[in-house]
Each structure stands twice: as C-alpha cells, then as structure tokens.
Amino acid sequence: MTMSETVLARMLTARQALVAADIDGSALDARLLMQAATGLSHEVLVASPDAKLTADAAESFSAFLDRRLAHEPISRILGTREFYGRDFLVTPAVLDPRGDTEALIGLVLDLPRLNHGRLIDIGTGSGAIAVTLLAEMLSYTGVAVDLSADALHIAKTNALANGVSGRLQFHQGSWFEGITEKFDLIVSNPPYIPHGDIDGLGAEVRNFDPHLALDGGADGLFAYRALASGARLRLTAEGVIALEIGAGQEADVMRIFVSHGFSPLGQRKDLGGHLRAVSFG
Ligand SMILES: C[S@@+](CC[C@H](N)C(=O)[O-])C[C@H]1O[C@@H](n2cnc3c(N)ncnc32)[C@H](O)[C@@H]1O
Known part of the structure; x- marks a missing residue:
C-alpha cells in the first residue's frame, strides 16, 4: 500500500x-x-x-x-447499528441488535394500544426494544431492566440519543427482581441459546456478543421459565407479555406459558420465515 x-x-x-x-x-x-x-x-x-x-x-x-x-461484526467496528430505522450505540457490553428482533416490534405495535400505558423491557441490552417502542408509542412510559450495569449505561445513552429518556427508567436486577409495579406490557428478548450450542456459533456471535446475552441455560429455556413465573404478578388485568424466541422454540415456550395460566395471543415470523415473536395474555 x-x-x-x-x-x-x-x-x-x-x-x-x-x-x-x-x-x-x-x-x-x-x-x-x-x-x-x-x-x-x-x-x-x-x-x-x-x-x-x-x-x-x-x-x-x-x-x-x-x-x-x-470476524468482528461491522456494527461493533463502527460502534453503531441501525434498528427499526434508528441508530443505536453498540459496545462490547451489549448484544448487537438483530434485524430478527424487529419482528417483536411489529407484533407489539399491532396490539390494541392503551391511551397511557406502561411497559417493561426485561434484558434491555442496548435498549433497542424499549427505546424503539417508546419512540413509536408516544403515550407510553417504561422501565428497562438488565442484570448488566454496563448494558444499562448503553441503553441510557441510546434512550437519550433517540429522544425517549424522559419516559424511560432503568433498573438493574435479575428478571423481575425488585419490580413490584404492574405493567400493561412486558417485552423481552431474553438469552435463549442452549449453553452447549454457544461454542458452535459463528465467530461473529461467539467472540463478540456478551455470553450473558446469549446463554439460555442447559435447554435454552431458562429465561422463559423465569419470565413466565414472574409475569402474572407484574401484569395488569388486560396486560400482555410479548417475547422473542429462538428458531424452533415455539412449542416449548408455549407449554411453559400455558402451564403458568397464560393464553397465546399472537405470533410473528422473522424475514427468514422462523416464528420469532410470540405474545400471551
Ligand atoms: C438477547 S440479549 C437482548 C438485548 C436487547 N433487548 C436486544 O433485543 O437487542 C439479552 C439481555 O438479557 C440480559 N440478561 C441476561 N440475564 C439476565 C437476567 N437474569 N436478568 C436481566 N437481564 C438479563 C443480558 O445482559 C442481555 O442484555
């Protein structure tokens, strides 16, 4: 050169x-x-x-x-990723927001909307879901939860950059730990890769996404069990929980939520044709 x-x-x-x-x-x-x-x-x-x-x-x-x-993803080199038409800061502390997760946004935006609702995003990472939903649902306020303080710092930055920081609070904890309020909407894209599959993922994921954001325990369903067992107490009477799921997890996730008294409401495929987002009430 x-x-x-x-x-x-x-x-x-x-x-x-x-x-x-x-x-x-x-x-x-x-x-x-x-x-x-x-x-x-x-x-x-x-x-x-x-x-x-x-x-x-x-x-x-x-x-x-x-x-x-x-094999470092381009978004990590550039430090930014576009998600649902908005730019999000991406650092090693957060999952690189995926296009597949836009299926969850689409599913939620098609739900009947309240005039003034409250939402909570469990495992917010970069804040991609909470920030996008608040930017699209102007009468809503919400809480973004993550176990990782570093991730919450990035979510705060993204909320500010996208003009929703006045309507979003942040809470560090595991799943619903410390959350006593009831919400109209719970959303989550939790870690759902079976632990034993992580080493077999492509280098771009395995070496660059935080394992805390990927690891769904032995069968990949650990987070769904935690969410299903804690959700009812944190939902209003008409409240809805909407979740991203891994490819092929629909029957297991359905079984877990039905066993906790939930009924299936809706579902959405991603652009690859996999059922990617499900909702329960
Ligand atoms: C798959 S990432 C999703 C990030 C972001 N919501 C998105 O869709 O791009 C899962 C997130 O859950 C967080 N997490 C993992 N275990 C958690 C727990 N026990 N309680 C709360 N958050 C947790 C991770 O730190 C990570 O940010």
Missing part, C-alpha cells in the same frame, strides 16, 4: 481479502469501513473514486479491515 493509493483501489483489495476470509457482504463492508476511515459520505465516495487516501485514513482503514478479517 502506498500513500498515493486511491479509495477505490484500496476498497477493491479489501474486498478481495474479505472474500478470501469467507466474509459475506464484502463490498458493503469495504465501503462502510472506508466511509468511517475517511469521514466521506457514500455519495462523495461514489462520486470521487479516484480521491487519494491520506496516510491517516489509510492507517485507520487497515486497522478496521484487520478487525473485520478477524
């Missing part, structure tokens, strides 16, 4: 390296990393492929590319 290399030439060699490392989406990744390294917008990059890379930008780009070649 020389100082006189153009942004286009550098992106092309980066693409080849990404393809050789079996990383999908190499063109987009190379472009996003170049935008971050140069500070240039997509439009400017496209319009000026012959622009020369400065030494600083070339160094930043190489450092970003090395991280991507080590």
Whole structure:
C-alpha cells in the first residue's frame, strides 16, 4: 500500500481479502469501513473514486479491515447499528441488535394500544426494544431492566440519543427482581441459546456478543421459565407479555406459558420465515 493509493483501489483489495476470509457482504463492508476511515459520505465516495487516501485514513482503514478479517461484526467496528430505522450505540457490553428482533416490534405495535400505558423491557441490552417502542408509542412510559450495569449505561445513552429518556427508567436486577409495579406490557428478548450450542456459533456471535446475552441455560429455556413465573404478578388485568424466541422454540415456550395460566395471543415470523415473536395474555 502506498500513500498515493486511491479509495477505490484500496476498497477493491479489501474486498478481495474479505472474500478470501469467507466474509459475506464484502463490498458493503469495504465501503462502510472506508466511509468511517475517511469521514466521506457514500455519495462523495461514489462520486470521487479516484480521491487519494491520506496516510491517516489509510492507517485507520487497515486497522478496521484487520478487525473485520478477524470476524468482528461491522456494527461493533463502527460502534453503531441501525434498528427499526434508528441508530443505536453498540459496545462490547451489549448484544448487537438483530434485524430478527424487529419482528417483536411489529407484533407489539399491532396490539390494541392503551391511551397511557406502561411497559417493561426485561434484558434491555442496548435498549433497542424499549427505546424503539417508546419512540413509536408516544403515550407510553417504561422501565428497562438488565442484570448488566454496563448494558444499562448503553441503553441510557441510546434512550437519550433517540429522544425517549424522559419516559424511560432503568433498573438493574435479575428478571423481575425488585419490580413490584404492574405493567400493561412486558417485552423481552431474553438469552435463549442452549449453553452447549454457544461454542458452535459463528465467530461473529461467539467472540463478540456478551455470553450473558446469549446463554439460555442447559435447554435454552431458562429465561422463559423465569419470565413466565414472574409475569402474572407484574401484569395488569388486560396486560400482555410479548417475547422473542429462538428458531424452533415455539412449542416449548408455549407449554411453559400455558402451564403458568397464560393464553397465546399472537405470533410473528422473522424475514427468514422462523416464528420469532410470540405474545400471551
Ligand atoms: C438477547 S440479549 C437482548 C438485548 C436487547 N433487548 C436486544 O433485543 O437487542 C439479552 C439481555 O438479557 C440480559 N440478561 C441476561 N440475564 C439476565 C437476567 N437474569 N436478568 C436481566 N437481564 C438479563 C443480558 O445482559 C442481555 O442484555
């Protein structure tokens, strides 16, 4: 690499390296990393492929590319992820919010809405679910819970950045521990990967998402049992609990909630065709 290399030439060699490392989406990744390294917008990059890379930008780009070649997700390198049309800060303390979780948002937004409701998001991580729902449901207020203080710090930052911090409180605890209030809506995307499956996950997940956000115990259902046993006490009479589930977990999650006296209300598939979100009342 020389100082006189153009942004286009550098992106092309980066693409080849990404393809050789079996990383999908190499063109987009190379472009996003170049935008971050140069500070240039997509439009400017496209319009000026012959622009020369400065030494600083070339160094930043190489450092970003090395991280991507080590399978670090692009959102973690850039420190931000778009979720339901809004930007969320992402750090090592939080799960990288997934597109699949937008199925849960869709399911909740289709529920009958109260004029002034209260919601609680258990295992809020980056705050993606709580912040999105409050941004979409302007008459609602809520509480975001996580066991991780570091995650709650990021959720607070995301609430502020997305204009809902005045309607969202934060609580550190395990599941419903310390929560005595009743809510109109409980939402959760809990950890649901069976413990023994974590080592077999792709490097982008296994090495970069916090294991606290993934590990659902021996059968992956630990969190659903905790949520089912604590939810009734924290729901109003007409209250609803809406959950993300792992692919193929619907029968088990249904059995757990029905055994705690809940009735199934609705369900939503993700874009991959897996049943991804379920609700009970
Ligand atoms: C799958 S992540 C979901 C994060 C975020 N809600 C999202 O959808 O992107 C699960 C979250 O649950 C949190 N968590 C794990 N065990 C918990 C517990 N016992 N009580 C509360 N939160 C917990 C993790 O720290 C993590 O933030």
